[in-house]
Amino acid sequence: MAQIIDGKLIAENLKQNISKQVKQYLEQGLRKPGLSVILVGDDPASQIYVRNKSTACKEVGFESTIYRLDPNITKEDLLDLICKLNQDSAVDGILCQLPLPKHLPTREVLEAIDPAKDVDGFHPINSGRLFSGTESLLPCTAAGIIKMLKSINYQFVGKKALVIGRSNIVGKPTAILLLNEDCTVTIAHSKTRNLAELSRQADLLITSAGKEKFITPEFTNPEQVIIDVAINRNAENKVVGDVDFVRVEPLVKAITPVPGGVGPMTIAVLLENTLIAYRNHLEEAAT
Numbered sequence: 001m002a003q004i005i006d007g008k009l010i011a012e013n014l015k016q017n018i019s020k021q022v023k024q025y026l027e028q029g030l031r032k033p034g035l036s037v038i039l040v041g042d043d044p045a046s047q048i049y050v051r052n053k054s055t056a057c058k059e060v061g062f063e064s065t066i067y068r069l070d071p072n073i074t075k076e077d078l079l080d081l082i083c084k085l086n087q088d089s090a091v092d093g094i095l096c097q098l099p100l101p102k103h104l105p106t107r108e109v110l111e112a113i114d115p116a117k118d119v120d121g122f123h124p125i126n127s128g129r130l131f132s133g134t135e136s137l138l139p140c141t142a143a144g145i146i147k148m149l150k151s152i153n154y155q156f157v158g159k160k161a162l163v164i165g166r167s168n169i170v171g172k173p174t175a176i177l178l179l180n181e182d183c184t185v186t187i188a189h190s191k192t193r194n195l196a197e198l199s200r201q202a203d204l205l206i207t208s209a210g211k212e213k214f215i216t217p218e219f220t221n222p223e224q225v226i227i228d229v230a231i232n233r234n235a236e237n238k239v240v241g242d243v244d245f246v247r248v249e250p251l252v253k254a255i256t257p258v259p260g261g262v263g264p265m266t267i268a269v270l271l272e273n274t275l276i277a278y279r280n281h282l283e284e285a286a287t
């Protein structure tokens with residue numbers, strides 16, 4: 001039987017800590033940290049993610065505003081809103097939920113966000129800092145994965161890590177953070193050959209393929225730790241990850257559940273990033 005890594009519990013502890021810090025700021029007469037969330041269109045999954053992010057903000061005492069924008073909004077109008085939020089001194093963090101409708105240029109939109117307010121860590125300034133190992137706002141899912149592993153006292157140094165998925169949101173930043181922890185990292189993707197064999201050799205498997213029951217027993221070894229990042233819907237419309245959990249869980253050392261694994265950690269790190277941006281913002285205002 002594997003150790004189940006309880007992301008929900010770890011995230012809850014992080015949130016309590018954030019909540020305590022917010023209370024202390026308010027007691028000093030300071031304003032609440034503020035997060036603005038932009039949602040373009042009506043993608044059902046994005047609506048749920050945005051609602052969860054906003055609820056979490058309120059739980060820890062942040063001010064949170066959701067901008068629900070028409071799917072046909074022009075690039076100019078969206079950039080205008082981002083520009084206003086960049087200039088708004090009560091806004092510490094700005095998040096534009098992805099994916100954007102096809103007519104909007106994702107890169108240009110993300111690059112319009114002030115890097116100091118980029119709580120998703122997607123601006124090239126922040127990814128450049130991540131790449132060079134200097135302090136930055138880190139992409140939330142990647143940072144959440146590292147926090148989860150640290151919370152079970154995972155010994156990273158020299159471990160063979162396999163990251164399945166090369167997205168800018170999850171795969172690439174996770175691989176860099178694992179490298180910064182002294183893992184030996186392989187990034188696999190849809191063109192990778194002999195994936196099951198590669199995976200069998202991995203001490204640590206991080207999967208974000210987005211395919212139900214993709215990770216089967218032949219991908220595993222008894223010492224393996226698996227972090228399942230994917231959020232898929234199965235035939236019964238239930239949320240499941242990439243791992244064939246029932247068959248794989250008894251065969252590995254530790255594993256995250258879906259739901260209740262990486263998802264809550266992503267939100268907790270978003271709150272932490274917002275608090276960091278808030279603190280930096282206050283310090284900048286004081287100088």
Ligand code: GUN
Pocket residue numbers: 095096097098099120140141169266
């Ligand atoms: N879409 C899927 N994951 C994310 C995320 O972490 N941030 C944003 N902004 N959009 C996403």
